[in-house]
Amino acid sequence: MENKVIRMQYDILLTGGIVIDPPGNLNDQFDVAIADGQIVDVAKNIDPQKAVRTIAVPGKYVVPGLVDIHAHVYVGVTTWGVAADPVCQTTGVTTIVDAGSSGWATFPGFSDYIVGPAQTRILCYLHISGIGLVYGPVGEMLDLRYADPGKVADTIIENRDLIVGVKVRQGSAQVGDNGVEPLKLAIEAAERADVPIMCHIGAGVRLPEILKLMRPGDVITHCFQGVGDSILDEKGRVIPDAWAARQDGVIFDVGHGGGSFSYEVAQQAMQQGFISDVISTDLHVGSINGPVYDLPTTLSKFLHLGLSLEAVIEKATIRPAKAIQRDDEIGYLKIGSPANITVLDLLDGEFEFFDAHRKKFVGHQKLEALFTIRQQTITECVTA
Numbered sequence: 001m002e003n004k005v006i007r008m009q010y011d012i013l014l015t016g017g018i019v020i021d022p023p024g025n026l027n028d029q030f031d032v033a034i035a036d037g038q039i040v041d042v043a044k045n046i047d048p049q050k051a052v053r054t055i056a057v058p059g060k061y062v063v064p065g066l067v068d069i070h071a072h073v074y075v076g077v078t079t080w081g082v083a084a085d086p087v088c089q090t091t092g093v094t095t096i097v098d099a100g101s102s103g104w105a106t107f108p109g110f111s112d113y114i115v116g117p118a119q120t121r122i123l124c125y126l127h128i129s130g131i132g133l134v135y136g137p138v139g140e141m142l143d144l145r146y147a148d149p150g151k152v153a154d155t156i157i158e159n160r161d162l163i164v165g166v167k168v169r170q171g172s173a174q175v176g177d178n179g180v181e182p183l184k185l186a187i188e189a190a191e192r193a194d195v196p197i198m199c200h201i202g203a204g205v206r207l208p209e210i211l212k213l214m215r216p217g218d219v220i221t222h223c224f225q226g227v228g229d230s231i232l233d234e235k236g237r238v239i240p241d242a243w244a245a246r247q248d249g250v251i252f253d254v255g256h257g258g259g260s261f262s263y264e265v266a267q268q269a270m271q272q273g274f275i276s277d278v279i280s281t282d283l284h285v286g287s288i289n290g291p292v293y294d295l296p297t298t299l300s301k302f303l304h305l306g307l308s309l310e311a312v313i314e315k316a317t318i319r320p321a322k323a324i325q326r327d328d329e330i331g332y333l334k335i336g337s338p339a340n341i342t343v344l345d346l347l348d349g350e351f352e353f354f355d356a357h358r359k360k361f362v363g364h365q366k367l368e369a370l371f372t373i374r375q376q377t378i379t380e381c382v383t384a
């Protein structure tokens, strides 16, 4: 009699969770099976006998690995930088995008010392300023000589695996009297390399002037910021320029940060139907210990602002993946694709949240990451 070799069909099986995958139109209870690092089945009642390891997640949410497209992780070199792994691995973020901490002159160090050793997948926008965001107190584009669009484009072309676009900050603290000139230089570099830009908006530069330069697929970050020119006029109405930009395909991203998310602006804009496309944190040294903390906390604020769970998941998975033109790789749970999964809990209770102006509001739901799966690796999100 022949000895039968029993080969398990699946390495990991998640059972009983609620799968939310907006691109696949999934929002229901399904099991998810993983073999050889790939999602091999998403179906009702997959047989646990066929799995080496079964993790029961009844009542929990199984979503694509979270994607945060605005953070600052060039720790040790820039005044903004926080270490990526400790925050990402505890909060379910499997892909994080550094928003311009490095410029072309400091990118090699970013690639070697930050991206290389990290467990988390790190991508970046390259700053139009060659020095990037090395020193927060002095604006990086007060002097236009810091911008060399040719060098920026060349660096992107040589590093397309890591660089997703060009970053520029358009507030008077960053650009002085240079108006939208840095933005024009950023667009010049982006056109040469055929990538989008991410433009920070803030006080001191007229927003309509910025918006009319933005191209389809470019990202406005800090879209609900409340200092100086916001997307609202003096009567609290969303300005026509913002609607027009959105109509043209400009992407609006939250980029909460330490000073760039006004609860009131978000509430008023959202009441008028102006919802951000992407929800990101702008995590840095001045926001990670509050008011931002992390991406699940930021998403929870938008549950409080009235978005559905499915909508906030979409704005932290497939929508940011599209904004960085990586939606062929990340942001969904498709059979046959590498496993990149976050499992979330949705807690009920009374939770205090703060906007960037330290305005307090109390929400009744809070998202918390339980664990992630990237290919074969399960990372528990241990919370204190």
Ligand SMILES: [Zn+2]
Residues within 6 Å of the ligand: 070, 071, 072, 099, 255, 257, 282
């Ligand atoms: Zn930022």
